[in-house]
Amino acid sequence: MSWIRVCSTADVPANSIKRFEVAGGIQLLIVNYGDGFRALPPVCPHMEEPLEVSGLVAGCMLTCTKHLWSWDLRTLAIQGETEKPLRPYDSKVENGDVLAFVDKEIVYEFDSEDDMDDDDFFK
């Protein structure tokens, strides 16, 4: 896998989030935070809320309204009481398209490796 065209920059207006399916059936979100774009897995890393529904983008901050976890999309810095980082796909804009580097699907730990299973719990 490599750089994949996900959408046109015009498909995702400033301060909005849209979900796309790319090759291999992988779902990802393209977030336009005004100053740029991020390509993210489709759920909140906290409790799997679908971020295209629960997420809001304002002032370059992404906030999940379920429990108010929040991240600065410019730096990915976590805000306030947020406990887990976002894990974006690398992304870039070329010729009016948003591209993401999809090597393999990024899945937060609660999905495949359960976060309370032995080996990775205390990490």
Next chain:
Amino acid sequence: MTSSSRADALARIRPTDREGPEAHASPMKITVESKSGILDYQCEAGENLLYAGLAAGLGLPYECATGTCGTCRARVMSGEAELAWDKAPGLAYVKRDKGEVLLCQAHARSDCTVRVPAKIGPPSRHFATPAKSAGVVSKVARLTHDVIHFEVALDAPMAYDAGQFVVVSTPAVTGGRAYSMVNYAPGGRQLDFVVKRKPSGGFSEWLFSNAVEGTRLDLFGPLGRATFHPDEGRNPVCIAGGSGIAGMLAIASRACQEGYFSSHRGHVFFGVRTLADCFYMEEFSRLVSQSGGNLEVTVALSHEEATSEVHRDFRQIRLASGFVHEVAAKSMAGRFENAVGFVAGPPPMVDGALRMLIMEARLPAQFIRYDKFG
């Protein structure tokens, strides 16, 4: 996990059965494996695992404390725990085949080790440590056709913050209910609450249908972090629907009691369907008077046109038509600087208010406070 250990986990979570929690008489040791290390506390037979841990001073994660939100998810690694409410909606968030429970619905049947997928901080200096308490229903007053105010005379004084809640239970109704304190009198012996009648709502039906004055209630609290602290120096903007106004009255009361409105502004937006549905108008009018004009209280009518700009009987209360978060957005436009938002009410209203505070008010998440009951 191997299939045999999964079967083992299944055996560990059992719904409450005929033996009852009294089977184990002496205190049990609960060991907590968390992202910040290993801690332990003692728990009596039949005692709620979340409440026992919080009372022991552990900063266990929780939001609703009554089985709905799923925040207190934990995995029983060894020992036996049982679920008090097998149909708690919050169980949708747990993997029961892996031995997971909601601590707020679990009782230990033996010493247990539980895993909590969160960091457990030290007890907050901000909040009083919650504890079991009890009291007597000292007064019940109907405020509207479907809202009741009731007061509890506590056996012992309780310290709490404006915006906090307690879990109230009575043997007459299965399970506990979370109610925010309406009054702000920390260290006092009286707590006031407000309840909206809900079809098939066990506790509200009990309150509405019985002469409950004099009935003893069990309480656990104070709980909740959607609290107002004058030392933050921010202007409270409270957006509430229906009985969600409880904590907002406590917040406005605290601010008035401490002279906060001599140097800060405050805004309360109270959403109801029609003028006949609003309550606590006398209390809010008194606070507006005390605030020297720096507290504004607006009632938003969602199902009735406001025919004047102020309440016909309470001239200090403003009136507006529309959903409460829309009324708040319009009224507050350009005035959100240095605000801290408080939100409580039915889920669609809470969602609308959160969106407004994030998208329009541009409040950072740490200055938006609400307790998740849904």
